[in-house]
Amino acid sequence: MENLYYKPSGKAPALAFIGSLVLGTVGAIVLAIVYIALQWFIPIIYFNVFITLGFGAGIFYVLNFCFKQWKLRNKGIAILITLLIAILGFYAQWALFVSLMYNAEGTMGGDTWVKSSFNLEGFKAFFLHPSFIWEAMQGLNEVGTFTLKKSPVSGGMLWAVWAIEMGIILITPIIMAFRGITIYPFSEKDEAWMNKRILPGRLKFVADKDAVVSSLGNHDFAYVYDHLSDEEEHFSFATAELYESETDDHQYLTIYNHQFTEKKGKMEEKKDEVIEFLRINRNSL
Incomplete structure (x- = not known):
């Protein structure tokens, strides 16, 4: 069976490309300001890991909005x-950080955290001159930019911390982009993203994916209508959702397996996507 699953058209409107770059740039700079502000006022390295993850995720959400729009x-x-x-x-966050450190007062080695103030001209100078940032990074690396157990972290350890920070900021949004809006069904006929509809009832747990796909692909939808009894407790079951639009010739079906297991006296749910965007004819469900 050909064209069994949804496949994006691959279209990339010029407005989507340009608009995403422009709005993404603005969003990235705003997020960089928030990121540095949080790091500056909450100088706890363990908490900063979550801030860094949030920075990377924030970039994804800004761009995902642009891609959808x-x-x-x-x-x-x-x-x-x-x-x-x-x-x-x-x-941008490095340009902002080094511009703040350039105007900083205080000590990194004791109980006093450095104090500084934002200077737009200083930020622009660093932002427009990468060599200034690199020189500043080398200088900051010698003295340290934060303390651990009241001792400045510098040298090789600080380079390693910065490398990890860079990895988190760059990799987090990219990983999330692999599952972003661009993989979801879009109706080329209606020129719109399809609407998601949750199908009612709990279905039988999908133990044989190929058999279920074969039946659905042959327009046999008995599986979807064969609901489990609501009067019984089920620890393994499936649920389904449908993507559709007003006039498109096809719908796209996604099915999830759910399993509940007991761990340390508590029930934990494991949800797995077993069938994603299976193509079926319009009004099949």
């Missing part, structure tokens, strides 16, 4: 834009 259906282009904006965000 301007109807980008090309995952490769989405990942490329995400990488470019993530690099820009990483660069």
Whole structure:
């Protein structure tokens, strides 16, 4: 059976490309400001890990909004834009950080955290001159930018921390972009993203994916209508959701397996996507 699953058209409107770069740039700079502000006022290295993850995730959400708004259906282009904006965000936060450190007062080695104030001209000077940032990074690395157990972290350990930070900021949005809006069903006929509809009832746990796909692919939808009894407790079952639009010739079905297991006296749910965007004819369900 050909065309069994949804496949994006790969279309990348010029407005989606340009608009995402422009709005993504603005968003990345705003997020960089928030990121540095949080790090500056909450100088706890363990907490900063979550802040860094949030920075990377924030870049993804800004761009995912852009991709959805301007109807980008090309995952490769989405990942490329995400990488470019993530690099820009990483660069912007360094430009801001070194400009603040340039005007800082205080000590890194004792109980006093450095004090500084934002200077737009200083930020612009560093932002427009990468060599200034690199020189500042080398100088900061010698003295340290934060303390651990009241001792400044510098040298090789600080380079390692910065490398991990860079990895988190760049990799987090890219990983998320692989499962972003661009993989979801889009109706080329209606020129709109399809609406998601949750199908009612709990279905039998999918033990044989190929058999279920074969039946559904042959327009046999008995499985979807064969609901489990609501009067019984089920620890293994499946649920389904459907993507559809007003006039498109096809719908797309996704099925999840759910399993409940007991761990340390508590029930934990494991949810797995077993069938994703299976193509069926319009009004099949």
